[in-house]
Amino acid sequence: MRTVLQTNFNGIDALTLATVPRPKLTATGVLIKMQVVPVVPSDWKRETNPAATKEQLTDLPRPIGIGGVGQVVAVGAKRDPALFNQRVFVLQPSGSYADYIVSENPDFIFPLPATVTGASAAALTAGPGTAWVLQQAILASAATEILITGANSVIGLYLLQLLQPTVKRLYPLVTAASQAYFKTQCPTQPAYTPATLPHTLNQPLIIDIAGYRPLLVNLTQRFPEAELVSIAYQQKDLPHLSFVHEQFEPQRYRQFIQQLAVGRLIAPIDRTFPIAQVKQAQHYAQDHHSRGRVLVAF
Ligand SMILES: NC(=O)c1ccc[n+]([C@@H]2O[C@H](COP(=O)([O-])OP(=O)(O)OC[C@H]3O[C@@H](n4cnc5c(N)ncnc54)[C@H](OP(=O)(O)O)[C@@H]3O)[C@@H](O)[C@H]2O)c1
Structure with a gap:
């Protein structure tokens, strides 16, 4: 499967689109086929500066990205079987830019109502x-x-x-x-x-x-x-x-998703790049005035 790796701190142009084995489903995991992921300013900050965030992101190589939207394609024995086949917003601090990810944290996965587009849910990341x-x-x-x-x-x-x-x-x-x-x-x-x-x-x-x-x-x-x-x-x-920075609270994300579903919250969206153009997507987001969240589609 495809993934986008950061292998050094030389910035956007040093990102690598790599082919790696698909991650194996664990008993406590949920296998998600990713569809759309956001580009956020912390992406390019982390790609140049090891001290850009508090998280331990200096162990390289690492897959980039911290969230996105995908479809659940397999559910581990110790997880809720009702997740199977659901479209979900997922937070994945260990990297979300991959064809498949295994989400291990039940608090980080949010089933999406049909009225919430993948793009607007993906834009909940760092928003x-x-x-x-x-x-x-x-x-x-x-x-x-x-x-x-x-x-x-x-x-x-x-x-x-x-x-x-x-x-x-x-x-x-x-x-x-x-x-x-x-x-x-x-x-x-x-x-x-x-x-x-x-x-x-x-x-x-x-x-x-x-x-x-x-x-x-x-x-x-x-x-x-x-x-x-x-x-x-x-x-x-x-x-x-x-x-100040965000203290993650799952209930708040469930509320944002409900607000998106009924149109009480509108996600600002700019444009979507294909995964093969991930570097162009990050340059576009970094170099242009903000016109909504830039997205990358798998
Ligand atoms: N502390 C936290 O927990 C946390 C969490 C998420 C994000 N962040 C940070 O929050 C910031 C905003 O994130 P975002 O995703 O909303 O970014 P964004 O959509 O890219 O917006 C960046 C904003 O900064 C303005 N700006 C940039 N350079 C400027 C300048 N020289 N003079 C005046 N305005 C300037 C831009 O104005 P124009 O569009 O007119 O250029 C735009 O309004 C980023 O720095 C991000 O890293 C912090």
């Missing part, structure tokens, strides 16, 4: 779970004015959906190149650049998704007392900064 963490920071803050950098990002668009309805005043910050796209996604929500941000704001809460230091320096100089909560900037050289 609304992180937006939920930011939503909690906003709800816990006394600030009534909320700046959101990178608001057109995949996580930003999930966050704006999770926040509705809200009594807080939202100030999405979006680059000039992404204003028109943002308007197509959030037609009733005004977007700002640092230049158009109202001067009347009073120490807003800054939610950072872009992780772009010059922008954060600009904002922290302008609002010196403002709390800054980031999912993308980990250095400790800015005032009032906390870096």
